[in-house]
Amino acid sequence: MEIFHISAECYPVAKVGGLADVVGALPKYQNNAGHRVRVVMPCYDTKFRKENEFECVHWGHVKLGNFNFPFNILKEQTDKLEFELYLVEIPELFDRKEVYGYEDDIERFLSFQIAALDWIIGRNEIPDVINCHDHHTGLIPFMMLYCDKYQKLQNTPSMITIHNGLYQGQFGFDKLYYLPEFDLAHVKVLEWDNCINSLAVAIKCAWAVTTVSPNYLNEINYSANGLESLFNLVRYKSKGILNGIDVEVWDPATDAMLEKNYSLKNFEKGKQENKEKLCNLFNLDPSKPLFSFIGRLLEEKGGDLLPHASALALSENFQELNILILGSGNAVIETQLNSLLSDYKGNYNTFIGYNEELAHLIYAGSDFLLMPSRVEPCGLNQMYSLRYGTIPIVRRTGGLKDTVIDFGDDGNGICHDQASVGDICYSIQRAVDLYDDKKSLNKIREIGMKTDHSWGRVCQEYIDIYNLIISKK
């Protein structure tokens, strides 16, 4: 089967969050299962772009109203990611360091989608299926169905995978003329709540809708930032498929970013060596339990609760635990977290920024991983931490609920229900007690390390849906 994934992120080319990890891994597993898989994404000014060889396989112009943007399609030469990678180069719009956050993001991602489709229809073969990811690619299913110049794709199934329904890519009808020509009888399809809503458009037009966990699919029927009723309407073509992880990249036995590799056989010793390295780097106490947070410092991830929860946990258990935070995001949260540094020196530290290598060391060297998310469509960090023998402490929401079960119910982690400082601190207290009971602690770590969260296990579920929509042609 010939599959196209179209996405704004893909690890290791450009990463902001978990979307990149999924689009960097799922295609590889599909490719290795015998399918021909291509990933198409914008060409940002990243290290990967500079350090790798590309060949220009197509060029053209995107017309956005009165604007005209030349573009190139660049193919990575070696297929070293184990799938074919294509970058859509639109220098004026994407030759920048960041993936998102610019005033012209609407123009950027619309041009990207148009350039990608222009190239796809110009090729000899039509793909069997086009899998779009999140709102940045949400207009593609509409354009395939209704835009005159993409008529050739009218009968090609498209699927939207929703990694985060909070972000929907809305814009005003004043920009309607940016879209390639289509019969205005279909203009209503673009509308949700008086705007053009890219995610809503994809949900309406795609032949199938998937979310990144089954529980998240249930949740968005009653909480989806205004799209609840739409999700209810399309249940017949929706499915929640739990994400997997790339168990080649995420393997404590071979991970080159660790101080010491380890497996189920020697994890106690292996984890301790990584912990010592980490504690050395961050001036923490390796004899005390180490709680870490890795991720974007946003309300959605419960980041705003971390400063207060950390201060409370540290003052109640002074010197009985360590907390380490790696992440960036909201500037107020970053400042609040840094303001605790002087009070809890020796037991608390932060690294404000993104550092993939450090993240690996933290998964290996920590005892517990904090994930107090308000919204977590799937969450990958809890799966990485389970694989590295680190016990996740999660709020029961989205995919966290699908993957983490409280140790009180013979599970693999520690769970709480509220996104509140009180609930986080209560869980931390339970973890501190558990840490003293090494036999139970190790048993729970083992359960986590033994769980198979590999894409190998779930990759077929995607293929099954593709087959289902192909059969409806």
Ligand code: GLC
């Ligand atoms: C988004 C979601 C996260 C999910 C990831 C990959 O970042 O917030 O929960 O794991 O996408 O699907």
